[in-house]
Amino acid sequence: MPLTIQKVGQFAVPCLKPIKLESGFALGTITNGIKTVWGIRSALASSRWQSDKLHVHQFRLLSSLLNHCYNRVPFYKRHFDQHRFHPVDFRSLADLVHIPILEKHHLQNSPPTDFLASGIDPAGCRKIATSGSSGNPLSILLHENGRRSHRIAAWRILFENGFRWTDQTLEIRMTSGPVYSAQRFGLAPKSWLSLKDTPANWVQVMLSSRPEVLVAGASTLRALAEVSPTLPSPPRLIISDSETLYPADRALISERLGSEPIDVFGLVEVSNFAWECRHHKGFHTSSDSHLVELLNNEIVVTHLDQTDMPILRYRTGDAAEWSNSGHCPCGRTLPLLSRVDGRTLDSVELPSGRTLFWPFFHEILAQFPQLRQWCIIQSTNRSLRLQLATDPTTAANIAQSLADQLPEPLEISTETLAVFPTHTGKKFRAVLREVNQQ
Numbered sequence: 001m002p003l004t005i006q007k008v009g010q011f012a013v014p015c016l017k018p019i020k021l022e023s024g025f026a027l028g029t030i031t032n033g034i035k036t037v038w039g040i041r042s043a044l045a046s047s048r049w050q051s052d053k054l055h056v057h058q059f060r061l062l063s064s065l066l067n068h069c070y071n072r073v074p075f076y077k078r079h080f081d082q083h084r085f086h087p088v089d090f091r092s093l094a095d096l097v098h099i100p101i102l103e104k105h106h107l108q109n110s111p112p113t114d115f116l117a118s119g120i121d122p123a124g125c126r127k128i129a130t131s132g133s134s135g136n137p138l139s140i141l142l143h144e145n146g147r148r149s150h151r152i153a154a155w156r157i158l159f160e161n162g163f164r165w166t167d168q169t170l171e172i173r174m175t176s177g178p179v180y181s182a183q184r185f186g187l188a189p190k191s192w193l194s195l196k197d198t199p200a201n202w203v204q205v206m207l208s209s210r211p212e213v214l215v216a217g218a219s220t221l222r223a224l225a226e227v228s229p230t231l232p233s234p235p236r237l238i239i240s241d242s243e244t245l246y247p248a249d250r251a252l253i254s255e256r257l258g259s260e261p262i263d264v265f266g267l268v269e270v271s272n273f274a275w276e277c278r279h280h281k282g283f284h285t286s287s288d289s290h291l292v293e294l295l296n297n298e299i300v301v302t303h304l305d306q307t308d309m310p311i312l313r314y315r316t317g318d319a320a321e322w323s324n325s326g327h328c329p330c331g332r333t334l335p336l337l338s339r340v341d342g343r344t345l346d347s348v349e350l351p352s353g354r355t356l357f358w359p360f361f362h363e364i365l366a367q368f369p370q371l372r373q374w375c376i377i378q379s380t381n382r383s384l385r386l387q388l389a390t391d392p393t394t395a396a397n398i399a400q401s402l403a404d405q406l407p408e409p410l411e412i413s414t415e416t417l418a419v420f421p422t423h424t425g426k427k428f429r430a431v432l433r434e435v436n437q438q
């Protein structure tokens with residue numbers, strides 16, 4: 001059945017188009033499609049591998065990638081030589097620590113072509129850029145193999161959560177994404193809504209198109225949930241990505257949109273690689289395709305399948321913790337993160353240098369049901385500014401409660417807002433460190 005959606009705002013693009021085979025299109029597209037489907041199937045199977053098998057797989061891929069980088073990627077040849085590392089030094093996964101770290105400034109200060117493997121034509125690459133919301137934007141170049149590995153990494157997470165090829169997906173973003181080969185053949189039909197539209201427009205489309213799958217950032221889902229009536233046909237699968245999914249928003253989205261969102265974590269540089277399953281016991285890491293390390297709680301990631309523009313031991317600036325139990329009732333054996341705290345800048349730094357992430361504040365502020373929304377801003381080393389959507393009395397009580405429970409004293413000021421301003425396309429951060437960013 002073709003998906004038809006009325007244009008109600010900035011754009012609403014029906015993606016289930018009649019199949020039209022162009023000359024020269026069919027063979028490459030079919031081959032690419034087969035490789036994508038095979039990649040997804042392989043990924044789903046490896047979710048339940050025993051750790052020995054996973055480690056052998058990781059070592060094999062990483063050994064090959066190191067040789068590839070040293071011999072074919074100009075940046076890594078210099079980078080390895082500067083740090084006196086050679087791929088022959090990598091004899092087991094224990095040698096991982098000897099591989100030089102890739103910092104964001106390396107990507108920002110070198111032209112993207114410096115990271116491209118020899119033989120990859122920049123003209124045939126798709127350029128994707130980070131938002132730069134927490135620093136300078138940077139660009140990644142992906143040729144066909146790179147685009148496919150990103151696609152497999154993202155779609156694998158959908159299938160891990162019960163996605164079907166016939167599901168209609170609605171995604172809300174600033175700009176619409178590419179139309180994949182499968183979609184040109186009528187599989188995984190997808191339509192896009194613009195962030196520039198109003199939440200009321202989104203609701204109208206939700207009611208008319210009844211998508212089985214809804215994908216958006218956490219603050220977008222919250223804005224949708226706030227104005228949505230009870231949906232007669234709620235989405236079976238809701239994916240929340242790009243931003244921290246705070247517990248209050250998770251509860252609101254679950255109640256109004258009829259399904260608990262699946263929180264997904266990833267980066268533009270390496271695609272998505274940490275995700276919840278239906279049990280919501282933490283984040284499974286896609287360790288068959290992404291080697292995840294935590295260095296002082298900071299996520300360092302290697303994309304094992306990205307050879308066009310390899311990303312090796314990339315320091316992400318995002319904090320996380322491994323799960324103590326390491327097990328999820330779903331039976332998947334992939335290493336489990338108990339939580340992803342988000343960016344270091346999404347935290348408060350105490351005078352001693354200790355860092356407090358948003359869960360600390362959530363646990364205290366969740367005790368005030370009159371509080372509709374909040375944002376905590378650290379503008380100086382010694383003070384916090386609380387923006388609170390509540391009445392003045394509750395705001396004063398919150399400030400006192402925080403002052404009592406902060407491990408170290410900070411000056412606290414409050415500002416009450418009836419409604420939080422929304423900034424189209426800008427990520428919402430409940431905890432924001434503005435000091436030391438200049």
Ligand SMILES: [Zn+2]
Pocket residue numbers: 276277278279280281284328329330331332
């Ligand atoms: Zn699970």
